[in-house]
Amino acid sequence: MVVRVGSGGMDFDAVRTFVAAARAGRFQDVSAELAITQQAVSKRIAALERTLGVRLFHRTPRGAELTIDGQAFLPHARELLRVAERAAASVGAGRRPLRVDVIASRLATNGLIRDFHRAYPKIDLDVVKLFDVETAVAAIRSGAIDASFRAVAMPGRPLPEDVRAVRVLDEPLHLLTGPGHVLATARSVTVAELAGHRIWMPGIAPGTEWGAYYDELAGEFGLAIEATGPNLGSDALLDTVADTPALATFIGERTRLVWPAGHGLRRIPVTDPVPVYPHALIWHRDNPHPALAALRAHLAGVAAGPDAAGTWTPGWVLR
Known part of the structure; x- marks a missing residue:
């Protein structure tokens, strides 16, 4: 470890040797303590x-x-060594929080991390929210985050060889309608019955994995999924759906939403087949954080098997 001082460099081994020599008072004693030659002690001090x-x-x-x-230098040298030890300890195995991208706080992915925290309350977590898969992959490869929940691999965008992925949750879709919608009283609705109905999803953005997912869903079953207008957040979406009988939207079964009692919104399961959104965990193959292994093991223990009978996912999804 080298710290730059002005235009020169300060070698921490030399600082450590200096502190040991100041304590011992003889270079030969330092030689025995640090298991180096007396000549090496003299060279470090001279440098x-x-x-x-x-x-x-x-x-x-x-x-x-x-x-x-x-x-005059001795107390500062001791403090340099203490700071270096604290810095090294902060990134030692398991010392820093496990940093995980959940995309958004109301999604099922945030629920998966919440369940993991309940199961392992002593593991420190740092939860972040990144927008698209390219940003998440870049953050994983740079070490900025340890893992991310994504639907992979997008058409024409395979994961890099050093990024690993495993499917951890197939989340069924629900149709969300206002009380005046023609399907509001249905206990379930088939995909075929949705043809001809306007499904409004302003949160769909081109180039995202959810954009690719809904593009294929619409094309496969002839659905009219609209992404018009600005994405003003879930509250604005709920207000509009509640007040507009001609509009409905898709949400995940585990998406956590709260709306005013007067909205009268309905969650309706979609069937025949059940469209499921395939959440996968991605991470760098060389990431040594022990909590990452614990997260993967936890998710493997709670995740249902992918591609269950009667479900639908896009053809590009990780199998």
Whole structure:
């Protein structure tokens, strides 16, 4: 580990040797303590003196004594070593929080992390929300995050070889309608029955994995999915659906939404087949964080098998 000081460099091994020599008072004692030769001790001290531009020791018949500059530098050298130890400990195995991207706080993915936290309350978590899969993959490869929940692999966008993925949750879709919608009283609705109805989803963005998912769903079953207008958030979406009998929207079965009592919104399961959104966990193959292994094991224990009978997913989804 090297810290830059001005135009020179400070070697922490030299700082550590200096502190040991100040404590011992003799270079030969430091040689035995650090398991290096006495010549190496002298070279480290000399290099540190050149970096600082001062003499740190002067030789005496009894050994080596600190100069005035050496006495001034000693407390700072000790603090440098303490800071270095704290810095190293902060990124030691399991010391830093596991950083996971859940895309949005109301999605099923946030619920998966919440369940993991309940199962492993002593594991520190740092939850982030990234928009698209390219951003998430770049963050995983750079080490900015440890894992992300995504639908992969998007058409024409395979994951890099150093990124791993496993499918962890197939989430059924529900139709969400207002009380005046013609399907509002249905206990379930088939995909075929949705043809001809306007399904409004302003949160769909081109180039995202959910955009690719709903594009294929619409094309496969002849659905009219509209992404017109600005995405003003879930509250605005709920208000509009509640007040507009001609509009409905899709939401995941585990999406957590709360709406005013007067809205009278209806969640209606979609069947024959059941469209499911395939959530996968992605991570870097060389990530050593022990909590990542715990998360993967936890998800493997709670996830239902993918591609259950009577369900539908796009052809590009990880199998």
